[in-house]
Amino acid sequence: xxxxxxxxxKELRSYFNSPVAYIVLTLFLLITGFFFTTTLxxxxxxxxxxxxxxxxxxxxxxxxxxxxxxxAEEKRSGSIELLFTWPTxxxxxxxxxxxxxxxxxxxxxxxxxAFTYSVSGIGSLDAGETFGGYLGLILMGGAFAAIxxxxxxxxxxxxxxxxxxxxxxxxxxxxxxxxxxxxxxWAPILQFLSVTHHFNNLARxxxxxxxxxxxxxxxxxxxxxxxxxxxxxRWK
Amino acid sequence: xxxxxxxxxxxxxxxxxxxxxFTVATGEILGFLGPxxxxxxxxxxxxxxxxxxxxxxxSLEGLDVIEHSLEVRRRIGYxxxxxxxxxxxxxxxxxxxxxxxxxxxxxEFGSRIDRMASVCGLGSVMRKDIGELSKGFKQRVGIAQAMxxxxxxxxxxxxxxxxxPNQIVDIRNLIKDLxxxxxxxxxxxxxSEVQATCDxxxxxxxxxLVADGTPAELTAKFAGDDQMRLVVSGxxxxxxxxxxxxxxxxxxxxxxxxxxxxxxxTVESGQDVRAPLFRAIADAGWTLLEMHRESTSLESVFRQLxxxxxxxxx
Numbered sequence: 001x002x003x004x005x006x007x008x009x010k011e012l013r014s015y016f017n018s019p020v021a022y023i024v025l026t027l028f029l030l031i032t033g034f035f036f037t038t039t040l041x042x043x044x045x046x047x048x049x050x051x052x053x054x055x056x057x058x059x060x061x062x063x064x065x066x067x068x069x070x071x072a073e074e075k076r077s078g079s080i081e082l083l084f085t086w087p088t089x090x091x092x093x094x095x096x097x098x099x100x101x102x103x104x105x106x107x108x109x110x111x112x113x114a115f116t117y118s119v120s121g122i123g124s125l126d127a128g129e130t131f132g133g134y135l136g137l138i139l140m141g142g143a144f145a146a147i148x149x150x151x152x153x154x155x156x157x158x159x160x161x162x163x164x165x166x167x168x169x170x171x172x173x174x175x176x177x178x179x180x181x182x183x184x185x186w187a188p189i190l191q192f193l194s195v196t197h198h199f200n201n202l203a204r205x206x207x208x209x210x211x212x213x214x215x216x217x218x219x220x221x222x223x224x225x226x227x228x229x230x231x232x233x234r235w236k
Numbered sequence: 237x238x239x240x241x242x243x244x245x246x247x248x249x250x251x252x253x254x255x256x257x258f259t260v261a262t263g264e265i266l267g268f269l270g271p272x273x274x275x276x277x278x279x280x281x282x283x284x285x286x287x288x289x290x291x292x293x294x295s296l297e298g299l300d301v302i303e304h305s306l307e308v309r310r311r312i313g314y315x316x317x318x319x320x321x322x323x324x325x326x327x328x329x330x331x332x333x334x335x336x337x338x339x340x341x342x343x344e345f346g347s348r349i350d351r352m353a354s355v356c357g358l359g360s361v362m363r364k365d366i367g368e369l370s371k372g373f374k375q376r377v378g379i380a381q382a383m384x385x386x387x388x389x390x391x392x393x394x395x396x397x398x399x400x401p402n403q404i405v406d407i408r409n410l411i412k413d414l415x416x417x418x419x420x421x422x423x424x425x426x427x428s429e430v431q432a433t434c435d436x437x438x439x440x441x442x443x444x445l446v447a448d449g450t451p452a453e454l455t456a457k458f459a460g461d462d463q464m465r466l467v468v469s470g471x472x473x474x475x476x477x478x479x480x481x482x483x484x485x486x487x488x489x490x491x492x493x494x495x496x497x498x499x500x501x502t503v504e505s506g507q508d509v510r511a512p513l514f515r516a517i518a519d520a521g522w523t524l525l526e527m528h529r530e531s532t533s534l535e536s537v538f539r540q541l542x543x544x545x546x547x548x549x550x
Binding site: 002003006007010013014017018077078079080081082084085086087088089233234235 | 284312
């Protein structure tokens with residue numbers, strides 16, 4: 001556990017030691033801020049719902065950009081050799097790195113509280129809806145970060161990691177749109193797979209264990225895949 | 237004690253190490269010699285639990301590197317060939333991070349890091365980003381990283397590469413000091429380094445062990461014919477050649493023409509022919525300007541053992 005926390009701290013520090021974190025955070029706030037202001041004046045209601053609806057599109061690019069270097073960069077520079085020969089377990093490495101990315105994403109989401117605060121001055125916000133929306137964003141950020149951790153463990157090239165995680169995330173994001181092409185009997189399966197479906201449930205302010213379990217199992221599955229990918233070096 | 241038994245490592249169709257067996261006693265400084273691609277680094281990567289052997293067993297104090305990987309890794313300090321560090325951290329942050337990962341209690345961080353800074357000469361760069369350091373300093377941070385938890389076993393892959401001559405001497409002295417209580421395995425292709433620091437030498441070529449012993453044993457065992465170099469004036473080649481060939485122990489010789497004649501003589505090993513050669517030249521009234529004996533060095537042993545098959549594995 002101590003190693004996990006040490007690795008997590010190290011990753012967080014390397015985010016903030018480079019300009020990348022600040023650029024990415026600024027871009028994130030600019031884009032979500034743009035969505036926020038345009039929809040606010042269009043709708044004229046004190047609600048964050050529209051902003052929450054559009055944020056996942058930003059995540060599609062934002063999260064892979066954050067996670068792409070996690071393991072790929074260690075592989076490229078060779079520092080993974082030291083990491084693997086220190087007394088750290090593979091799962092500690094995976095979880096530590098994933099946690100750093102998730103904390104970073106949660107911080108970015110936290111910054112958008114400024115928007116929420118400014119809306120709350122105009123009219124009364126629906127507390128349940130706002131809370132559900134934030135919970136949904138954080139869980140979705142976690143699931144995408146887990147996907148990014150996995151794709152970063154597959155390659156030593158950050159660009160490859162970025163493109164693969166973007167593709168996987170886009171597939172989970174868009175899978176619901178296949179509804180029109182497939183027989184209706186497929187609908188429950190597509191809905192179950194769709195990140196959008198589960199996120200929208202939460203963003204409506206309905207906190208259902210099914211949605212929580214979906215995100216938790218997606219995170220666990222992806223971290224498990226990342227773990228197996230690290231373990232593959234021990235193959236004879 | 238480190239035991240390696242019938243170690244084989246294959247990368248797909250390529251065999252990096254084949255059927256390698258050796259043991260290293262506690263407190264021994266073992267030099268690992270071999271041409272590039274001989275399998276030194278692969279063997280070290282297996283010893284440090286970075287890779288698994290295809291076949292064979294490797295153990296440290298009876299602990300298998302696969303079954304007791306974590307315990308083995310706790311007892312080893314390792315410096316990989318390229319000293320891959322985190323370039324976005326400064327030296328102090330990096331060493332604190334490694335101290336944490338190594339499970340050193342936080343209250344001891346300061347004293348351990350200070351000790352490493354003085355042992356490895358890092359005092360002046362503690363607050364500098366590792367990415368900005370010269371290769372020699374990176375190498376020293378790598379060595380500090382390997383020793384910070386005071387391990388029983390140190391495995392150093394080419395520890396002196398990229399260092400200047402003064403630093404090389406420092407690091408060699410450091411390794412010798414450590415060797416009193418710790419087991420050290422180091423790989424190198426600098427032969428003088430082995431002669432200067434190691435108790436025992438393993439020479440491997442194409443993944444197999446070709447020699448094992450102290451530097452002195454190896455030079456004695458694989459000693460070939462000695463070489464003598466002379467420079468003589470006042471003679472002409474033909475009479476000089478016949479006069480020198482008459483000296484007992486001389487096998488063959490080559491010489492150049494001119495007023496100063498250079499002579500290369502191959503002499504049976506163990507024969508001291510310096511005095512007879514001098515007398516043969518002086519008696520004929522010629523002048524001996526230079527005489528130099530080259531006895532068999534570890535270098536010639538190394539070349540003899542690894543030359544023929546040097547590129548057969550490729």
